[in-house]
Amino acid sequence: MSNVIGIGARPLRKEDQRFLTGRGNYVADIKRPDMVMGVFVRSPHAHAGIKSIDATTALAMPGVLGVFTGEDLKAAGVGGLPCGWGITGKDGLPMKEPPHPALAQGKVRHVGDPVAFVVAETREQAQSAADTLVVDYDVLPAVVGVLDAIKRDAPLLFDDVPNNLCCDWALGDKAATDAAFRKAAHVARISLVNNRLVGNPMEPRAAIAEYNAATGQTSAAASA
């Protein structure tokens, strides 16, 4: 070990021991009295209307406590997931930001879009019940890839977002850039397509919440 102190030092982490010996406390490791488990039912289709969700069989299965859908969230007034960073397009208008409910409402828009949440006393019971849920889909044409999505006749994901275009964005001094290009000895052109980026930590997304009726407080733990 180096004897450098402060900046440039190579300190050993103090939190390692619990992680090295299997004594970390991740969300899935937490157990609470009377804890119940929830499982998502997700769309197998990239684009489809939800005609109906039949939970009759699931609700009659052992241990099942509830089956919740997007319509239940809507009825309960639960909001959606807003985008954390809005931008303004070249036309001076804010980007299109359609609703993003936690459970799909009316339509699924990607494979894996959550359509229902099944709650039961154990994870196995919730999973078994989730497998019996009958979701009747009206499968719609899908596009994959941003360039196909903005073609004139591409199927629309949101009826009120023409051309599937969130926004056309530009940054910088266009006049100065154009002038620089005009004076350039050589001009090269290149099209760049950014791949989709997803923050994807090893610990799966998980959350546990506990409501204390005596104090009216809810405590929650979630993976980042």
Add this chain to the structure above:
Amino acid sequence: MNISFVLNGKPTSVDVEPSMLLCDLLREKLSLTGTHVGCDTSQCGACVVHVGDCSVKSCTLLAVAVDGARVTTVEGIGKPDALHPMQLAFHENHGLQCGFCTPGMLMSSVEFAKRHPNPTEADVRHWLEGNLCRCTGYQNIVNSVLRGTAAMHAEQGA
């Protein structure tokens, strides 16, 4: 079904559903939550344990399959005050950050070290292709495994 096996050196007998996975037996029934489930599809390697001397993905093995076997989890190779040489090497070489992949990395690496007394960096990278990490970056993990392997063999030779 009743199964008996040796878990981290301790004879263990337990009733399990025939459909129960080894990772769920360890985590849910036996409260050994050091074995993690990151993907459930045998890709991430966070659930690796030893059955006998082999590292296996416990999310892909039925619990009943270990009847009569020796099973070792990350809790069984070292303690916070007495780390296994591989655990110590991960600590000293910054081989972990969030720690979620670490139990699987360690269990895979311990078997690797036993099989490879003088490994190259390429040997380590090839062996660990079934273990994913999303935060440390693999360089420090590879460094840790090389140091840990050397330490394990030095300890045996001493």
